[in-house]
Amino acid sequence: MADIKVAAYICKGCGLGERLDADALVKIAQKDGKVPMAKTHDFLCNADGVAMIKNDIANEGVTHVMIGACSRRAKTEAFHFPENAVARANLREGVIWIRPDTDEARETTQEMAEDYIRMGCAEVKAMTAPEGNPNTGGSKTLLVVGGGITGMTTAIEASKTGYSVVLVEKSGELGGWAGKLYKRVPVHEPYKSPADTGVADLASQILADGNIKLYLNATIAKTDGSPGKFVVSIATESGATHTEDIGAIVQATGFTPYDMNKLPELGGGKSANVVDQAGLEALAIDAASKDGVIRRPSDGQPVKSVVFVQCAGQRDPTGKHLSFCSGHCCNTSIKQAMYFKDANPDVDTTIIYSDLRTPGNGEDFYRSAQEKGVIFTKGTVAEVVPTGNTSTVKFNDLILGDADASIVDADLVVLATGQVPNSGVNIDAPAAAPAEAGAEPKVEIKPISILNLNYRQGPDVPHLKQGFTDSHFICFPYETRRTGIYTAGPVRRPMDIPQAREDATGAALKAIQALENAELGRAAHPRSGDLSFPKVRLEGCTQCKRCTVECPFGAIDEDVKGFPLFNESRCRRCGTCMGACPVRVISFENYSVNTVGAQIKAVDIPDEFSEKPRILILACENDAYPALDMAGMNRIEYSAYVRTIPVRCLGSVNTIWITDALNAGYDGVMMMGCKSGDEYQCHFVKGSELGRVRLSKIDDTLKTLNLESERVRDLEVAITDIQRLPEMINKYAAELVAVGPSPFKGF
Amino acid sequence: MSANTAVAEKYRNNFLKEIEEQVEMGDWVKMCMQCGVCSGSCPTNFQSAWDHPPQELFMMIRAGKREEVLTSSSMWNCTSCYNCIVRCPRKIPITHIMHGLAEYAHRIGMAPKMQATRFFSGLFWKNATHTGRVNELKLSLGLYFKDGFVQGVKNGMAMQSVALGLVKAGRLNVLELFGGHKCKDQKGIHAMLAKAYEIERVRKAAKMAG
Amino acid sequence: MATKEYAFYPGCSSQKGASASNYLTSVEAMCKTLDVKLTEIPDWNCCGASIGYAEAGELPRHVLNARNFALSEQHMPGKEIVATCAACWLGARETRERLTHSETLMADTREALKEAGLTINEMPNIRHMVEVLIEDLGFDEMKKHVVRPLEGVKIAGYVGCQTNRPFGVDGESFENPQYLDKMVEMVGAEPIPDYEQKVTCCGGALAFSEPEKAQAQIKDIVESAYDHGAEMIVTPCPLCQANVEIYQGQVNKRYGTKFDIPVMYYSQLMVVAYGGDAKAAGLNGQVIKARRLEEIAAKPVKR
Numbered sequence A: 001m002a003d004i005k006v007a008a009y010i011c012k013g014c015g016l017g018e019r020l021d022a023d024a025l026v027k028i029a030q031k032d033g034k035v036p037m038a039k040t041h042d043f044l045c046n047a048d049g050v051a052m053i054k055n056d057i058a059n060e061g062v063t064h065v066m067i068g069a070c071s072r073r074a075k076t077e078a079f080h081f082p083e084n085a086v087a088r089a090n091l092r093e094g095v096i097w098i099r100p101d102t103d104e105a106r107e108t109t110q111e112m113a114e115d116y117i118r119m120g121c122a123e124v125k126a127m128t129a130p131e132g133n134p135n136t137g138g139s140k141t142l143l144v145v146g147g148g149i150t151g152m153t154t155a156i157e158a159s160k161t162g163y164s165v166v167l168v169e170k171s172g173e174l175g176g177w178a179g180k181l182y183k184r185v186p187v188h189e190p191y192k193s194p195a196d197t198g199v200a201d202l203a204s205q206i207l208a209d210g211n212i213k214l215y216l217n218a219t220i221a222k223t224d225g226s227p228g229k230f231v232v233s234i235a236t237e238s239g240a241t242h243t244e245d246i247g248a249i250v251q252a253t254g255f256t257p258y259d260m261n262k263l264p265e266l267g268g269g270k271s272a273n274v275v276d277q278a279g280l281e282a283l284a285i286d287a288a289s290k291d292g293v294i295r296r297p298s299d300g301q302p303v304k305s306v307v308f309v310q311c312a313g314q315r316d317p318t319g320k321h322l323s324f325c326s327g328h329c330c331n332t333s334i335k336q337a338m339y340f341k342d343a344n345p346d347v348d349t350t351i352i353y354s355d356l357r358t359p360g361n362g363e364d365f366y367r368s369a370q371e372k373g374v375i376f377t378k379g380t381v382a383e384v385v386p387t388g389n390t391s392t393v394k395f396n397d398l399i400l401g402d403a404d405a406s407i408v409d410a411d412l413v414v415l416a417t418g419q420v421p422n423s424g425v426n427i428d429a430p431a432a433a434p435a436e437a438g439a440e441p442k443v444e445i446k447p448i449s450i451l452n453l454n455y456r457q458g459p460d461v462p463h464l465k466q467g468f469t470d471s472h473f474i475c476f477p478y479e480t481r482r483t484g485i486y487t488a489g490p491v492r493r494p495m496d497i498p499q500a501r502e503d504a505t506g507a508a509l510k511a512i513q514a515l516e517n518a519e520l521g522r523a524a525h526p527r528s529g530d531l532s533f534p535k536v537r538l539e540g541c542t543q544c545k546r547c548t549v550e551c552p553f554g555a556i557d558e559d560v561k562g563f564p565l566f567n568e569s570r571c572r573r574c575g576t577c578m579g580a581c582p583v584r585v586i587s588f589e590n591y592s593v594n595t596v597g598a599q600i601k602a603v604d605i606p607d608e609f610s611e612k613p614r615i616l617i618l619a620c621e622n623d624a625y626p627a628l629d630m631a632g633m634n635r636i637e638y639s640a641y642v643r644t645i646p647v648r649c650l651g652s653v654n655t656i657w658i659t660d661a662l663n664a665g666y667d668g669v670m671m672m673g674c675k676s677g678d679e680y681q682c683h684f685v686k687g688s689e690l691g692r693v694r695l696s697k698i699d700d701t702l703k704t705l706n707l708e709s710e711r712v713r714d715l716e717v718a719i720t721d722i723q724r725l726p727e728m729i730n731k732y733a734a735e736l737v738a739v740g741p742s743p744f745k746g747f
Numbered sequence B: 001m002s003a004n005t006a007v008a009e010k011y012r013n014n015f016l017k018e019i020e021e022q023v024e025m026g027d028w029v030k031m032c033m034q035c036g037v038c039s040g041s042c043p044t045n046f047q048s049a050w051d052h053p054p055q056e057l058f059m060m061i062r063a064g065k066r067e068e069v070l071t072s073s074s075m076w077n078c079t080s081c082y083n084c085i086v087r088c089p090r091k092i093p094i095t096h097i098m099h100g101l102a103e104y105a106h107r108i109g110m111a112p113k114m115q116a117t118r119f120f121s122g123l124f125w126k127n128a129t130h131t132g133r134v135n136e137l138k139l140s141l142g143l144y145f146k147d148g149f150v151q152g153v154k155n156g157m158a159m160q161s162v163a164l165g166l167v168k169a170g171r172l173n174v175l176e177l178f179g180g181h182k183c184k185d186q187k188g189i190h191a192m193l194a195k196a197y198e199i200e201r202v203r204k205a206a207k208m209a210g
Numbered sequence C: 001m002a003t004k005e006y007a008f009y010p011g012c013s014s015q016k017g018a019s020a021s022n023y024l025t026s027v028e029a030m031c032k033t034l035d036v037k038l039t040e041i042p043d044w045n046c047c048g049a050s051i052g053y054a055e056a057g058e059l060p061r062h063v064l065n066a067r068n069f070a071l072s073e074q075h076m077p078g079k080e081i082v083a084t085c086a087a088c089w090l091g092a093r094e095t096r097e098r099l100t101h102s103e104t105l106m107a108d109t110r111e112a113l114k115e116a117g118l119t120i121n122e123m124p125n126i127r128h129m130v131e132v133l134i135e136d137l138g139f140d141e142m143k144k145h146v147v148r149p150l151e152g153v154k155i156a157g158y159v160g161c162q163t164n165r166p167f168g169v170d171g172e173s174f175e176n177p178q179y180l181d182k183m184v185e186m187v188g189a190e191p192i193p194d195y196e197q198k199v200t201c202c203g204g205a206l207a208f209s210e211p212e213k214a215q216a217q218i219k220d221i222v223e224s225a226y227d228h229g230a231e232m233i234v235t236p237c238p239l240c241q242a243n244v245e246i247y248q249g250q251v252n253k254r255y256g257t258k259f260d261i262p263v264m265y266y267s268q269l270m271v272v273a274y275g276g277d278a279k280a281a282g283l284n285g286q287v288i289k290a291r292r293l294e295e296i297a298a299k300p301v302k303r
């Protein structure tokens, strides 16, 4: 670290000047923060204030800037000095806005501000300005895997935006499931009748587009590299392999209908006259090529009555079948009933449903079916009994309360089975237990990898519980846990054609954003544009592999010697690896064990007789910290004894910080991170979960220190907890009074 | 062949179709989406009087439960409060269908014989169309005596205080029993109604034939 | 304001000696004050009311109403028809809607009307008396004539069903219509805006045929008025008025209650507030006497 020169700037605007003693803060910066240059300004974020800082950088040799003003989330454009290390002491949202403006409160408020100045000075000194990832690649080609509606739409959208596309489809033709439909659910006014699928049109657009390179009968043999510089091998039918340089990937591999043979009680596999929705489409296409009459498969007689069984093997609470609703199948059955009614109104069509889910304009479509005479019966089907050329459908009529209702002599029964995602290998599945001796050998169809990623963490993107690809459902739906690889369409969640097309458009844009960011050495979301990246001091590394295992995004491989090999372009800058490393050799230029550790140590801990406890808050910068800021904006008061440090993710919290804090005499530590588990809200997916696993072991540390377990508190926080958070803080502060002061004060 | 067996033959397995063609507003029954708002809005339903609230009747029609629907007393309990109509998300004219069902069941002779409202409805209509205007006294006496003379006297006694109150308040005139209000052109009214009945009969029969 | 003129359809219950005769008395006095001229449709007939459905069928019901339209057109061409009874208004309006929307029904109706030597050329507008008051006159005009405000009287506005649904008064909600409360305020009394039984069904014609069902409804309606401290109930509908008033004794017997609350027409309140005496307001027609109103009606008018 060559010459560093730190300057501290204290703002007196926004009421800071009135509420705080700014000159005292300057003195603190000089004396405790040991900065050679400390100034106040009446209105730091205005042009004059910013010019002052810029002038000091240009003419006074200032390299490190500490701004004591508003939250780091405010005025980011004014205080943007890309060449310099910058720290922010949050005196506004974090101090004066959450404290009452009274004479009694003045002292503790000032103390709070002074600590934040000390912390800011300590932090900035431990930082350097991020320089950006040097290992970039500049491929601007998009790989789209899957040639169904989603894949074709992605390819066309990306091409229209000016990017070249490689489209890989494993079958011999474009269209996917939509290509096997007779007609689709309408998407235009008046939403009354089935419409053309539009597949042919999309396919001809693809074929005519010079920007799109199409591989049919092809699969991905291997995917190497990282965003901006993927190297993808494409295996074709002939056995030849082609290599393509790829910037980003969209996986649109769709779904397979749930196997109706698993539903023998509903007649699945027991009679040719019991079909799934795909089977009915085939019958309809066949009929259309002849006289338009849909016929009974068993004997070719025209179908005079047909029963649709909704939710077949879906929304199943027993765990035997699909637990979820596939969303499209209510509309699909309505559409299929219309195939019959439109051709011949005298055909009896009954749809047995337990809830009819036809959101949006699906309501109009539903109504149109009612007008056409489709009968809707609310009930749950217990059994379909095929005998001869017809079937009896036994069901529980939920409106009439008749458990033994039945429809006899149905020529055809259609099961609305659901969508099973084609998401490849579940890399998190526990290895299959070896078969017991003498046991029946299990015939499990082994899923085939789709991407064949040459990543340490496995060949495909991670899955959710139900097999759909993992993504941050609320905030970043298309992002998978492999940077630069996006999923869209029913592989991501069950959906219909319009939703798949919307997905495709979104994923195309995200993929383009990713390859552009990758070229510039910047992070993808949620730290989009961040130039810092993890650096590892390999001399100290013990090859424990924790970082490689824990990285939620599969960014770290191993080199031949077993050392971690960071693929910076795959990294999201969450810091989970940094939190995991037991020897603390992983750091970012502007965020490290030291930048946080120094802040913790900079706080002035009053002695145990002062009755002024100190509570350290480590707050996730994505949810908890903004929530605290918003509490400030709403002028919701909370304890003056807390000192808050934002962290990139709970996953980046290294337990040394907690031990240090407790040793330094803090009375308590609050950890604030997003919800983890199946319904996680963590922006880094697994970060908060991993952080919590680590934290669960803190009890041992507390025991060795002879401290009460109350001294560390783990809180699940959402960005909306603006009211709740201050309450929790105050409650915890009160609890700590009961526990008593930390015995480590004054050491 | 009675009126009932004639239609039953015609519509053998398609009760919904029968209702669509023969019942006033019956073609709306298929549009019900079974939300249950009508049942939850119906006053006589929450006084626990109904066998089958509208939603259920409509489902029964779709399930082909002809006998149970037409012999039900449910539609006769409708008070014409129009709560269901204004709340139905599908804008189904429920009240009118209720009346229509009752009228149809009555027309083909399947309505419950001594259902009080059915009786009253007929009585009201006869009373009103006889002279062109309603005679409230005859109307109430008629109702009280529907189950025979003894029951009539009992009913009358039970309602005596009510009637006496009205008489005292000048709102029930005992002299109405001998004459009372009437229209001048009774003949015209009768001829006009006879014609209306005839037209309606012809139209409904044509539907059945077509 | 110039005299407003309408063709008047009183309906059976308003006839002399019938259950709503007091309604008619008060309407006449009210209209006199407000300079509204009602001319009775000559030889009008019963509207068929909704309970007649079983015997009537569709066409005969509409034909009955159409006869009144035809007579009105013959004698008072171009005049709107005003009804005071909710059921009459509803029945007539329904016929109007149906005939306007179905050419077949219209043709059939004309054919039947021919038998009585009548015809319809133009569909009349069908108005309820309260619509005339609110829309044609307005609250300001109505208020101008108040010379004896019903100060301190708490009145529950019971709108009921048929003036409210399915057509209702324009601009009012089905679930919580406000016009009756505004009328109560207009006559200087105190409304109960959160009277929750405001639009509950009184049981309608079932009060005759299935009294126990209707009386359960009536109990709720009256009980809630008591709970809110009402001294009387006001309504725009003769069937509501009759059911809620005359069965209180029966309800008391059935449920052990002690109800004794007068049920008035809006027109009665207005006549008293306009300075009319008990007779003009038809107060003698109450089965449950409205003592408080009688007292006010006996007081001299402040001018």
Ligand code: SF4
Pocket: A310, A311, A312, A314, A315, A324, A325, A326, A327, A328, A329, A330, A331, A355, A356, A357, A416, A418
């Ligand atoms: S869309 Fe309909 S049929 Fe399909 S699972 Fe959902 S509720 Fe069941």
Ligand code: SF4
Pocket: A534, A550, A551, A552, A553, A554, A555, A556, A566, A570, A571, A572, A573, A574, A575, A576, A577, A578
């Ligand atoms: S854990 Fe986070 S910061 Fe570390 S390499 Fe993985 S994505 Fe990057």
Ligand code: SF4
Pocket: A536, A540, A541, A542, A543, A544, A545, A546, A547, A548, A564, A577, A580, A581, A582, A583, A584, A585, A586
């Ligand atoms: S966690 Fe740290 S010590 Fe372990 S392999 Fe990674 S860098 Fe090396």
Ligand code: SF4
Pocket: B031, B032, B033, B034, B035, B036, B037, B038, B039, B054, B055, B058, B087, B088, B089, B090, B091, B092, B094
């Ligand atoms: S409210 Fe309408 S749609 Fe709902 S159940 Fe009743 S009739 Fe059917």
Ligand code: SF4
Pocket: B038, B041, B042, B043, B044, B054, B077, B078, B079, B080, B081, B082, B083, B084, B085, B094, B095, B098
């Ligand atoms: S109109 Fe008849 S069916 Fe409808 S809510 Fe009222 S009583 Fe029930």
